[in-house]
Amino acid sequence: MGKQPKTTSTTDRQAKIDAAAKATKQGPNKILIGTVVALIAIIAVVAGVIIADQSTRSSEASGGDAVPAAAGEMGAGFVANPDVTLQPGAPTLDIYEDFRCPACHQAYAVFHPTVTDLADEGSVRLVYHFKTVIDGNSGGDASLKAASSAMCAADAGRFTEYHEVILDGIVQNGGTQPNWGPDFFSASAEQAGITGAELEAFDQCVAEGRYDGYIRSTEEQSARDGVNGTPTYKLNGETVDFSTVNTPELFVQAVENATE
Amino acid sequence: MTETLTPSTETPTLGRTRILDLVGLVARLVLGGVLLYAGATKVLTPVGSARAVQAYQIFPFEVAQYIGYALPIVEIILGVLLILGLFTRTAAILGTVLMVLFIVGIASAWARGLTIDCGCFGGGGEVAPGETQYPRRIAEDVAFALCGLWLIVRPRSLLSLDRHLLRRP
Numbered sequence: 001m002g003k004q005p006k007t008t009s010t011t012d013r014q015a016k017i018d019a020a021a022k023a024t025k026q027g028p029n030k031i032l033i034g035t036v037v038a039l040i041a042i043i044a045v046v047a048g049v050i051i052a053d054q055s056t057r058s059s060e061a062s063g064g065d066a067v068p069a070a071a072g073e074m075g076a077g078f079v080a081n082p083d084v085t086l087q088p089g090a091p092t093l094d095i096y097e098d099f100r101c102p103a104c105h106q107a108y109a110v111f112h113p114t115v116t117d118l119a120d121e122g123s124v125r126l127v128y129h130f131k132t133v134i135d136g137n138s139g140g141d142a143s144l145k146a147a148s149s150a151m152c153a154a155d156a157g158r159f160t161e162y163h164e165v166i167l168d169g170i171v172q173n174g175g176t177q178p179n180w181g182p183d184f185f186s187a188s189a190e191q192a193g194i195t196g197a198e199l200e201a202f203d204q205c206v207a208e209g210r211y212d213g214y215i216r217s218t219e220e221q222s223a224r225d226g227v228n229g230t231p232t233y234k235l236n237g238e239t240v241d242f243s244t245v246n247t248p249e250l251f252v253q254a255v256e257n258a259t260e
Numbered sequence: 261m262t263e264t265l266t267p268s269t270e271t272p273t274l275g276r277t278r279i280l281d282l283v284g285l286v287a288r289l290v291l292g293g294v295l296l297y298a299g300a301t302k303v304l305t306p307v308g309s310a311r312a313v314q315a316y317q318i319f320p321f322e323v324a325q326y327i328g329y330a331l332p333i334v335e336i337i338l339g340v341l342l343i344l345g346l347f348t349r350t351a352a353i354l355g356t357v358l359m360v361l362f363i364v365g366i367a368s369a370w371a372r373g374l375t376i377d378c379g380c381f382g383g384g385g386e387v388a389p390g391e392t393q394y395p396r397r398i399a400e401d402v403a404f405a406l407c408g409l410w411l412i413v414r415p416r417s418l419l420s421l422d423r424h425l426l427r428r429p
Binding site for chain 1: 303304305306307308310311312314315317321326329330332333334337341346347376377382383384385386387388389390425426
């Protein structure tokens with residue numbers, strides 16, 4: 001005690017006792033716990049990325065890989081009016097659409113009659129690029145299956161009618177979505193005028209997911225081209241700004257402006 | 261003498277410490293909670309998460325895809341660590357770095373005239389020009405980054421595993 005400096009107080013001594021107690025009775029090893037937590041974190045991230053990658057790839061392997069005649073190749077858009085003679089300088093109207101996307105239904109309700117007229121009279125080359133944004137954000141595969149089934153309807157020459165039956169139905173039901181099952185697709189095809197042997201072929205096409213690979217390719221290609229949201233309408237590659245072009249009349253005007 | 265002084269000198273300090281510890285707890289729960297929520301909304305939809313990152317057009321397409329797969333998991337891990345108060349400072353540093361990167365990404369998208377949803381809590385991709393919410397998203401991320409900054413400077417907080425498991429002060 002005599003050797004201790006005079007300043008040593010009871011609290012200092014208590015602190016030393018505490019420190020000694022801690023040194024001997026450390027409790028859990030911080031380095032060990034830190035290492036374990038870091039390892040778990042690394043494994044979780046790596047495993048999660050691998051699982052995500054594998055599940056995406058395995059779903060990509062399912063279904064068929066047929067290319068619709070009106071598209072020509074994987075990733076290319078589906079031309080809805082291939083048989084119409086285009087007027088000179090008519091622009092290309094690219095519509096990026098997801099069957100499940102509510103905003104697409106709203107845009108459809110406003111612009112579709114005009115779009116149909118423009119396409120029929122050859123004022124635009126109408127090209128659909130089907131996307132599966134909602135599948136990606138909310139899960140499920142109805143965006144994919146609906147778009148794929150529309151390509152089956154195109155095989156029967158009824159794409160436009162089929163597309164209208166489904167989207168008009170949603171718009172008339174105030175945005176309420178159907179169940180997107182095979183029965184719904186089949187009933188819609190029948191309403192669109194596909195009957196008999198053609199309807200059987202349609203059902204078969206839907207069952208085997210013949211165009212699933214093609215729809216994945218348009219989703220992928222449009223994302224690479226920077227289109228990650230739906231609906232996106234482009235006139236000769238220029239995105240139509242719906243905040244200014246918000247009526248059918250203004251849309252016709254935009255088409256005229258894009259006509260060369 | 262000391263015994264009469266003890267209450268008058270220590271109680272205010274103790275009270276102040278407890279308040280600062282409480283602020284630490286709130287900072288942990290806010291930053292950790294938002295990271296956990298953000299991760300949870302995206303982790304089961306990796307394709308959507310990948311598309312949200314791709315929409316920023318900052319990284320090459322494939323790189324953005326893998327960032328999109330990994331990000332929700334990283335957010336969940338950091339969120340859980342912060343909520344538990346385990347390795348608070350390390351988790352806060354990483355969480356703050358994430359928030360700063362988000363702010364840079366959003367500001368960059370804004371500056372380049374992209375009209376995208378931030379994809380913070382699911383969603384993502386292009387939206388109408390009036391629906392981008394860039395200022396609001398940046399303001400939120402600044403607030404979360406400040407929570408992180410507090411914890412980097414003063415990781416001590418109430419009800420933390422750092423204290424109760426690792427016996428840190």
